Amino acid sequence: MKITAIETHLMQVGARPVSGTSRGSDGHGGSRNWLFVRVLTDEGIYGVGEGSGWPRVVKAAVEDLARVLVGEDPAHIDRLWQRMYVASMGHGVLGTVGGGAMTAIEMALWDIKGKALGQPVWNLLGGRFRDRVRVYGHARTPERARELMGLGIKGVKVGFTGAVDIDRVAAIRDAVGPEVDVMVDAHGPSWMTPADAIRVGRELEHLDLLFYEDPIAPDNLDGYARIRDAVAIPLAAGERHANIWGLRPLIERELVDVVQPDTGRAGGITQMRKIAAMAEAHYITMAPHSGSLGPVAEFAALHVMATIPNALMLERVEFDWPGRAEVVTPALRTEDGHLRVPDTPGLGVDLVLDEILKYPSVRNVATMPEDDGWAYEPGTAGENIYFQTRLARARKLRRKAT
Numbered sequence: 001m002k003i004t005a006i007e008t009h010l011m012q013v014g015a016r017p018v019s020g021t022s023r024g025s026d027g028h029g030g031s032r033n034w035l036f037v038r039v040l041t042d043e044g045i046y047g048v049g050e051g052s053g054w055p056r057v058v059k060a061a062v063e064d065l066a067r068v069l070v071g072e073d074p075a076h077i078d079r080l081w082q083r084m085y086v087a088s089m090g091h092g093v094l095g096t097v098g099g100g101a102m103t104a105i106e107m108a109l110w111d112i113k114g115k116a117l118g119q120p121v122w123n124l125l126g127g128r129f130r131d132r133v134r135v136y137g138h139a140r141t142p143e144r145a146r147e148l149m150g151l152g153i154k155g156v157k158v159g160f161t162g163a164v165d166i167d168r169v170a171a172i173r174d175a176v177g178p179e180v181d182v183m184v185d186a187h188g189p190s191w192m193t194p195a196d197a198i199r200v201g202r203e204l205e206h207l208d209l210l211f212y213e214d215p216i217a218p219d220n221l222d223g224y225a226r227i228r229d230a231v232a233i234p235l236a237a238g239e240r241h242a243n244i245w246g247l248r249p250l251i252e253r254e255l256v257d258v259v260q261p262d263t264g265r266a267g268g269i270t271q272m273r274k275i276a277a278m279a280e281a282h283y284i285t286m287a288p289h290s291g292s293l294g295p296v297a298e299f300a301a302l303h304v305m306a307t308i309p310n311a312l313m314l315e316r317v318e319f320d321w322p323g324r325a326e327v328v329t330p331a332l333r334t335e336d337g338h339l340r341v342p343d344t345p346g347l348g349v350d351l352v353l354d355e356i357l358k359y360p361s362v363r364n365v366a367t368m369p370e371d372d373g374w375a376y377e378p379g380t381a382g383e384n385i386y387f388q389t390r391l392a393r394a395r396k397l398r399r400k401a402t
């Protein structure tokens with residue numbers, strides 16, 4: 001079998017089409033994009049994959065990498081991954097953008113192998129521990145947390161967007177009771193100092209959290225060590241890193257208790273399994289990031305999570321946009337707080353190209369609202385996002401209402 005071509009299918013996410021175009025309340029349908037690929041072969045079998053990590057840029061990278069793969073036998077997945085990696089060396093450390101491109105292609109190669117052998121990918125990875133994977137959802141209010149519980153979901157994550165709000169976490173913890181896991185995601189803001197993150201963490205301790213995610217910027221590894229040593233809550237991080245070398249310091253230094261590689265940009269299914277194995281050696285569990293994932297990479301995450309012993313939970317944003325269930329077939333549905341691991345050959349998912357075409361990509365970077373405390377404010381106390389004055393920082397550390 002030989003690879004004949006690699007197609008890219010890029011789309012805007014987040015809104016219903018209006019008059020045949022992709023438009024949301026801001027006229028752009030949000031800033032998220034999903035990038036899907038199809039790797040075609042001379043035997044009629046094709047594989048599907050997905051790459052996150054700035055999808056509009058990843059698209060160009062996939063198209064560039066295609067020239068080192070066309071004509072190759074898709075069976076030799078690890079060899080082809082190394083070929084892509086070496087071909088990209090001149091671009092420097094690739095990060096999640098290069099990781100997204102290699103992920104999309106590698107994922108599709110696994111899909112081809114599974115289809116060619118008539119086996120689900122999990123069965124080619126050593127078999128499975130479980131036939132369904134527990135998921136957790138996101139809640140900003142107690143009401144939303146209760147809705148998730150109504151779906152059988154037993155894990156709720158509360159995000160700090162803009163300012164720390166411990167009262168909100170406490171209200172959600174009260175609403176869900178002791179049987180449901182609650183997590184906090186601080187989104188690793190560059191303005192958060194380790195000292196402040198420790199103060200916040202100590203105020204969260206009594207809420208019995210499953211983990212405290214990205215309390216500071218992800219590259220501040222020494223800061224993570226300080227927080228780990230000072231706060232009695234398991235730490236989680238990893239969504240903004242790619243491949244075994246990107247995740248290695250978090251794992252090797254045991255800076256986190258839960259590692260969160262993104263299945264769409266960590267480097268591919270094999271990289272995810274290697275990361276899981278590195279984590280296993282340090283008694284660290286894995287809860288893959290899915291915040292920016294589309295519906296194909298979610299299938300890949302299920303195959304990975306089915307086959308590793310240290311699978312904690314999978315992040316799930318099922319209800320972000322109805323189109324999630326329409327651009328692929330079949331669509332994943334949360335049942336009793338879990339996703340079922342697919343049993344069909346390959347990844348078990350295909351693209352619905354006609355639907356994808358309805359949502360052409362418009363933009364792929366987020367702009368922060370002006371009035372929520374996140375705004376970059378030239379000429380004010382909040383001007384420098386890295387070195388905030390005490391007053392500017394305090395605005396974002398609105399830890400308690402009283």
Ligand SMILES: [Mg+2]
Pocket residue numbers: 185187213214239289291
């Ligand atoms: Mg996060």
